[in-house]
Amino acid sequence: MTAEHLRLKEARDRHIPWKAWGPYLSERAWGTVREDYSRDGTPWEYLPHDHARSRAYRWSEDGIAGICDRHQLVCFALAMWNGHDPILKERLFGLTGNEGRHGEDVKEYYFYLDSTPTHSYMKYLYKYPHVEFPYSKLIEGNQSRSRAEPEYELLDTGVSITIGTSMYSSNTPKRLRKTS
Numbered sequence: 001m002t003a004e005h006l007r008l009k010e011a012r013d014r015h016i017p018w019k020a021w022g023p024y025l026s027e028r029a030w031g032t033v034r035e036d037y038s039r040d041g042t043p044w045e046y047l048p049h050d051h052a053r054s055r056a057y058r059w060s061e062d063g064i065a066g067i068c069d070r071h072q073l074v075c076f077a078l079a080m081w082n083g084h085d086p087i088l089k090e091r092l093f094g095l096t097g098n099e100g101r102h103g104e105d106v107k108e109y110y111f112y113l114d115s116t117p118t119h120s121y122m123k124y125l126y127k128y129p130h131v132e133f134p135y136s137k138l139i140e141g142n143q144s145r146s147r148a149e150p151e152y153e154l155l156d157t158g159v160s161i162t163i164g165t166s167m168y169s170s171n172t173p174k175r176l177r178k179t180s
Contacts, residue, residue: 007118018118018173025066025075027092028106029057044096044104049135052091062091064110065124065166078166084132099139101147107138107154109161120173124166129159 001009011018029052036043047055052062061068063077080089094106109127116122134157141152154161 004116004118004120007116007120011118016173018120019070020173021067021069021170022119023067023112023115023122023124024070024072025068025077026060026062027064027066027110028094029060029062029091044098048096048099049091049093053087064090064092064126067119067122067168078126080128082128082130082133082162084130086132089128089133093133093135093138095139095142099142100151101142101145101149102151105151109154118173119168120170122168126166127161129154129161131159134159 007016007018010016036046038046061072061075063075064080066075066077068075077090082089092106092108092110094100094104094108097104111125112123113125114121114123134154137157138152138154141156145152
């Protein structure tokens with residue numbers, strides 16, 4: 001029996017709460033119907049990305065490479081700054097349904113690379129531009145295209161992208177550590 005099989009058994013038998021923490025945090029909560037308080041039923045326009053950093057959510061939370069307890073009462077996520085952006089990078093950027101021309105769409109590159117079933121080990125890859133993030137360029141580039149044309153993506157803006165990997169690991173369900 002591997003160490004992970006033992007952790008799964010301990011979780012299943014409810015002896016040790018291995019699944020109490022995990023990647024249960026949404027990548028994006030802004031602009032969703034869950035947080036729609038608009039008068040006319042337009043959640044994407046009611047809470048665009050630009051407003052997300054200034055508002056508290058009622059039903060959800062979001063973040064980059066985020067983890068939380070299974071009830072989403074305690075949430076952790078990365079906050080980054082590349083030295084050029086006017087804001088901290090705390091959540092993925094995306095377009096509303098009308099801005100994106102192909103429905104709501106996150107305009108960033110991120111990948112869940114690995115995770116054990118108990119989340120005792122998790123690995124995530126996020127690609128972040130070296131220069132100021134092209135928020136306006138992505139909005140304008142997509143608005144200038146028709147729905148029949150391909151979407152205007154982050155790579156289309158010409159920015160260079162760096163790679164950032166985030167890993168969390170734990171040898172106990174009560175102590176989680178960021179390992180990179």
